[in-house]
Amino acid sequence: MPAPYDKTNPFAARLVARRRLSSPASQKETVHFSVSLDGSGLTYKCGDSLGVFPTNAPEAVEAMLRAGGFTGAEQVLIPKDPAPLALREALARRLALNGPTYKFVQLLHDRAGESDRARLAERLAEPDPERKKAWIEQREFIDLLEEFPTARPSAQELVESQRRLMPRLYSIASAPALHPGEIHLTVAVVRYETNGRRREGVCSTYLADRVRLGEADLPVFVAESHFGPPADDATPIIMVGPGTGVAPFRSFVQDRAARGVRSPAWLFFGDQRKDHDFLYAEEWAEHLRTGALTRLDTAFSRDQERKVYVQDRMRENAAELWRWLSSGAFFYVCGDAKRMAKDVDAALHAIVAEQGGMTPEATAQWVKQLKKDGRYQRDVY
């Protein structure tokens, strides 16, 4: 029997569909992907994620080779790897092109000609820690190689300064009961600018721009998760998933639709603008009609002057939310970890305190117990 596919032995999957979800007038680029698992023997559960091994954009690799004065044919050994390989291959598949550290700046200093050495020494001696941090964060390896053209590390020194290119995880947006041989993803494509240069997120643009439809060459694995729907179908569920955070809830609701589950299910969805960013709007309408979803509250942050977020909708419905929670509902949050998940957590605490008439200590204890019972689950990134 062939070895099962996993993170150490990814399956070369076929991308079978790619469809933009946000409108062309959106300020975001949110894309739906369907990946076929045909021939892999892989299975998945609602709540699991798909791991994807990306490669860097060929133009970015060529630009970096040019900037460093390399041909690409130089043989290099990635630390802890058994065999050497060509620098071009290492940069394309194995190493991150972003995230240089001051250790690399020091190396450039040690390899630089007179003019660059003085400027590099100045950078290394920057006394303000905030400014020092911001300067390096604004730069990728190519910026440094171009800004200090006399500083020429060897190919091997460059490779030893880079981090490994890691797989990215994506919450699965389909349910196995409806799509047993297929995995759907909802991906926000990362494009931004720093230090006057356009940057691209490696994996989101790999999926959006570089993976060829229909070819079996997308390396993936299924990452199991503890995040998942309640074992008892009768349990009510509250799902908070703004932006791409809605992905696992599409899976939960598809599963309910496929298996005829019609217990209470409440989704809070938010994004920038209703006309441009209402992900899967028609699907939610159909699920509301059948009862696979029983309630939907939306928060479109940029459709009015004042920002409105999912936690505002939670607060507006505090009494009802509290009724659901006190009757045993599970509470799920997925999406941005830095701001959204924290604010939603604060809103949950405020609702429990106000509606349950609890002190801050009793509230904290109540929410802690909710988590302990597996009734407060988060999938945040």
Ligand SMILES: Cc1cc2nc3c(=O)[nH]c(=O)nc-3n(C[C@H](O)[C@H](O)[C@H](O)COP(=O)(O)OP(=O)(O)OC[C@H]3O[C@@H](n4cnc5c(N)ncnc54)[C@H](O)[C@@H]3O)c2cc1C
């Ligand atoms: C469990 C889990 C589930 C996830 N599910 C999803 C999902 O369903 N959908 C989804 O889209 N993502 C999801 N993610 C995030 C996903 O794994 C990737 O992190 C994301 O796609 C970005 O990867 P990338 O390779 O395109 O970007 P990278 O090359 O990793 O670049 C991202 C980095 O770029 C920098 N950056 C980004 N924007 C800016 C900016 N405006 N200004 C300055 N710097 C910036 C930041 O340093 C950021 O860390 C999930 C993550 C986890 C851990």
Ligand SMILES: NC(=O)c1ccc[n+]([C@@H]2O[C@H](COP(=O)([O-])OP(=O)(O)OC[C@H]3O[C@@H](n4cnc5c(N)ncnc54)[C@H](OP(=O)(O)O)[C@@H]3O)[C@@H](O)[C@H]2O)c1
């Ligand atoms: N730069 C950052 O700090 C940051 C943070 C999160 C995500 N991102 C990027 O955005 C992409 C992910 O996009 P996504 O579609 O998953 O979601 P998203 O764009 O982060 O947000 C979806 C919705 O959540 C709103 N939102 C913003 N802050 C919030 C908060 N504190 N509480 C509740 N809702 C909040 C957004 O409103 P507004 O946008 O109108 O405020 C938007 O309406 C990724 O590419 C990621 O790199 C960046």
